Amino acid sequence: MALLEVKDLKVRVEEREILHGLTLTVNEGEIHAIMGPNGSGKSTLSHVIAGKPGYEVTDGEILFKGEDLLAMAPNERAAKGVFLAFQYPVEIPGVSTMNFLRTALNAQRKARGESEYSTPDFLKKVREVSKSLNIPQDMLKRGVNVGFSGGEKKRNEVLQMALFEPSLCILDEMDSGLDIDALRIAADGVNALHSPKRAMVVITHYQRLLNYIVPDIVHVMSKGRVVKSGGKELALELEASGYAQFEDAA
Amino acid sequence: MNVAVAKTGNGRAVSDLFASAAGRLPGSPSVIAVRREAFETYERLGLPHRRIEEWKYTDLRALVGEVLPLAAAPDAAALKRAADAVKAHAIAGARKLVLVDGVFAADLSDLKALGSEVSVKTLREVLENKANPAAADLLQTISSDAVISLNAAMATDGVVISVADGAQPSAPVQLIHVATASSASSFTRSHLRIGKGARATIIESFVAAGKTSAYQVNDAVILAVGDNADAAHIRLMDDSPDAVNITSQFVTVGANTKLNFFNMTTGAAVSRLQGFITLAGEGSELSVNGVNLLQKTEHGDTTLVVDHAVPNCVSREVFRAVIDDRAHSVFQGRIIVRPDAQKTDGKMMIRALLLSDEAEADNKPELEIFADDVSCGHGATAGALDDSLLFYLKARGLPEKQAQALLIQAFVGEAIEQIADDDLREHVIGIAERWLERRQ
Ligand SMILES: Nc1ncnc2c1ncn2[C@@H]1O[C@H](COP(=O)(O)OP(=O)(O)OP(=O)(O)O)[C@@H](O)[C@H]1O
Numbered sequence: 001m002a003l004l005e006v007k008d009l010k011v012r013v014e015e016r017e018i019l020h021g022l023t024l025t026v027n028e029g030e031i032h033a034i035m036g037p038n039g040s041g042k043s044t045l046s047h048v049i050a051g052k053p054g055y056e057v058t059d060g061e062i063l064f065k066g067e068d069l070l071a072m073a074p075n076e077r078a079a080k081g082v083f084l085a086f087q088y089p090v091e092i093p094g095v096s097t098m099n100f101l102r103t104a105l106n107a108q109r110k111a112r113g114e115s116e117y118s119t120p121d122f123l124k125k126v127r128e129v130s131k132s133l134n135i136p137q138d139m140l141k142r143g144v145n146v147g148f149s150g151g152e153k154k155r156n157e158v159l160q161m162a163l164f165e166p167s168l169c170i171l172d173e174m175d176s177g178l179d180i181d182a183l184r185i186a187a188d189g190v191n192a193l194h195s196p197k198r199a200m201v202v203i204t205h206y207q208r209l210l211n212y213i214v215p216d217i218v219h220v221m222s223k224g225r226v227v228k229s230g231g232k233e234l235a236l237e238l239e240a241s242g243y244a245q246f247e248d249a250a
Numbered sequence: 251m252n253v254a255v256a257k258t259g260n261g262r263a264v265s266d267l268f269a270s271a272a273g274r275l276p277g278s279p280s281v282i283a284v285r286r287e288a289f290e291t292y293e294r295l296g297l298p299h300r301r302i303e304e305w306k307y308t309d310l311r312a313l314v315g316e317v318l319p320l321a322a323a324p325d326a327a328a329l330k331r332a333a334d335a336v337k338a339h340a341i342a343g344a345r346k347l348v349l350v351d352g353v354f355a356a357d358l359s360d361l362k363a364l365g366s367e368v369s370v371k372t373l374r375e376v377l378e379n380k381a382n383p384a385a386a387d388l389l390q391t392i393s394s395d396a397v398i399s400l401n402a403a404m405a406t407d408g409v410v411i412s413v414a415d416g417a418q419p420s421a422p423v424q425l426i427h428v429a430t431a432s433s434a435s436s437f438t439r440s441h442l443r444i445g446k447g448a449r450a451t452i453i454e455s456f457v458a459a460g461k462t463s464a465y466q467v468n469d470a471v472i473l474a475v476g477d478n479a480d481a482a483h484i485r486l487m488d489d490s491p492d493a494v495n496i497t498s499q500f501v502t503v504g505a506n507t508k509l510n511f512f513n514m515t516t517g518a519a520v521s522r523l524q525g526f527i528t529l530a531g532e533g534s535e536l537s538v539n540g541v542n543l544l545q546k547t548e549h550g551d552t553t554l555v556v557d558h559a560v561p562n563c564v565s566r567e568v569f570r571a572v573i574d575d576r577a578h579s580v581f582q583g584r585i586i587v588r589p590d591a592q593k594t595d596g597k598m599m600i601r602a603l604l605l606s607d608e609a610e611a612d613n614k615p616e617l618e619i620f621a622d623d624v625s626c627g628h629g630a631t632a633g634a635l636d637d638s639l640l641f642y643l644k645a646r647g648l649p650e651k652q653a654q655a656l657l658i659q660a661f662v663g664e665a666i667e668q669i670a671d672d673d674l675r676e677h678v679i680g681i682a683e684r685w686l687e688r689r690q
């Protein structure tokens with residue numbers, strides 16, 4: 001079943017069109033990789049899906065589980081199961097990671113009409129998940145991402161993903177800033193979440209990540225469009241030949 | 251201001267406000283003479299207005315207009331309503347002293363539990379003691395400010411607390427001001443003394459009983475902290491949203507002493523806290539934290555003068571204002587460093603968070619430095635919530651208001667975290683959370 005359907009999406013930022021009619025369908029259980037040169041619009045697509053303000057959709061639509069995603073507020077999208085692991089997670093001083101995680105998780109559950117987690121249940125869950133991702137407990141006492149290294153910030157994104165159990169996970173350059181061990185741990189975390197009901201969209205510049213998270217479909221984005229889609233061998237091809245061949249196609 | 255004028259026996263004009271309160275104002279004839287003089291000063295000056303520099307941003311003539319008649323002494327029904335309010339606002343573990351409509355309520359207070367280390371008298375009791383020739387000193391006006399003169403003239407009661415030298419009372423004292431009379435005013439004055447080497451926490455709470463509305467509070471506090479003491483002074487003004495609260499505080503700090511002062515304003519349509527803190531002994535550390543949480547059309551003014559009169563003291567002031575709707579926050583912080591006060595270390599930081607386009611913040615930090623070997627500084631910023639942080643929280647499932655609430659709590663947290671006592675800090679956080687819930 002189609003989880004995410006992006007149809008002929010045109011998006012402007014500050015009067016400039018960035019996405020020029022992008023189409024992408026992600027089915028339940030699938031892992032998609034999106035690759036493409038800097039500035040081709042990968043983060044823009046992920047932001048529009050998550051509902052970041054400042055983007056004007058001038059044409060096209062996005063359906064999530066058949067519903068009009070663009071009509072929903074960002075928090076409604078999150079509660080419905082959309083999760084974006086940001087390329088650049090922000091720092092939120094004064095809000096402890098633990099408090100943030102609990103508030104967010106319970107807000108999502110409340111929006112879905114589910115009961116809120118009790119404190120012991122929540123703590124148990126966080127402890128389990130953070131342990132599997134090699135995240136020390138004292139990091140969770142600090143302000144959200146405050147003073148975290150680049151790699152720690154990325155791991156914190158994966159931690160949230162594991163905790164919130166979304167049905168669509170978009171990972172925007174999860175691999176940038178991670179050392180080799182951290183990359184494997186984070187990728188294991190992502191793979192552990194993989195299920196027949198859950199889909200992943202992995203945005204990356206490097207074929208290496210795709211050795212760990214093996215995609216079903218690889219898309220090449222260039223200049224605001226998907227210009228080619230194929231199997232995982234497409235990533236290897238790109239690694240060898242670069243994006244030049246697609247610049248003209250776009 | 252109440253402009254109706256009555257002639258008194260000696261032919262002098264005194265307005266209704268004072269004349270009709272005559273039977274309610276405690277004191278021997280000499281005390282009454284002091285009151286009369288103070289009232290005349292007030293009459294001559296009238297309520298402060300914008301042409302008086304210190305009141306530039308808080309024009310009481312425009313914002314308040316007139317002083318309401320004195321609230322009646324609370325009857326049994328009023329005391330019962332007050333008891334409910336006290337229950338709702340009491341801090342776990344604290345010893346309560348309760349003033350209802352400006353009158354000490356012994357039955358609602360924990361006088362017995364205070365023990366011998368903390369002596370408590372009522373202002374009324376001291377003023378009525380004919381054997382005390384210095385009673386009138388308790389009504390000193392200290393400055394030429396009209397609201398302070400008015401307070402001296404009209405104060406019906408208050409508490410006179412003394413924490414003995416070296417005492418370390420295990421529980422904080424919570425002075426709760428409860429308003430039960432709508433459309434009336436109350437005037438209170440308290441004298442607090444924390445002895446040498448003592449360690450104590452005194453909290454003041456201002457609250458309304460039930461739906462008490464449109465009342466006015468004029469309070470004065472004179473606090474003296476002795477040498478080598480460690481004191482916390484917390485003021486939580488959570489009056490009803492259409493009330494007026496004008497409070498003047500005079501604080502002197504001895505040598506080698508630590509004083510943490512915290513004020514939070516979450517109530518009243520119009521409020522002003524004016525504090526005058528003098529560091530009078532060397533080697534002391536003063537920490538001042540102020541939070542204004544304002545919504546609707548509330549006007550909240552915190553004006554503090556920290557006077558470094560002697561060398562080698564440290565003062566740290568952190569002010570945070572959160573301003574919603576069409577509310578108006580004023581922070582005026584002045585640091586004075588006297589010529590002798592070398593090695594003074596004084597810092598002040600004011601930050602305002604504007605939650606609406608119509609919210610207004612007047613932040614005025616000022617330094618008056620007359621010594622040359624000092625380290626002083628101040629800063630002031632005003633801005634909106636950071637959109638990128640808000641989006642991050644929303645993308646994780648928090649609805650707009652909840653995302654804002656989390657960031658607002660973080661913003662004021664830096665000031666609230668200075669409160670060391672856990673129960674007290676939780677109480678303060680609770681008041682801030684209720685303020686957040688009232689936002690719409
Ligand atoms: N807020 C903005 N204002 C103006 N231009 C923007 C804004 N956000 C994105 N752009 C532009 O849109 C284009 C696409 O940016 P985007 O961040 O989506 O690229 P990307 O594919 O994620 O690149 P990278 O691989 O470097 O992360 C770029 O040219 C960028 O400069």
Ligand SMILES: [Mg+2]
Nearest residue numbers: 042043044087
């Ligand atoms: Mg990007």
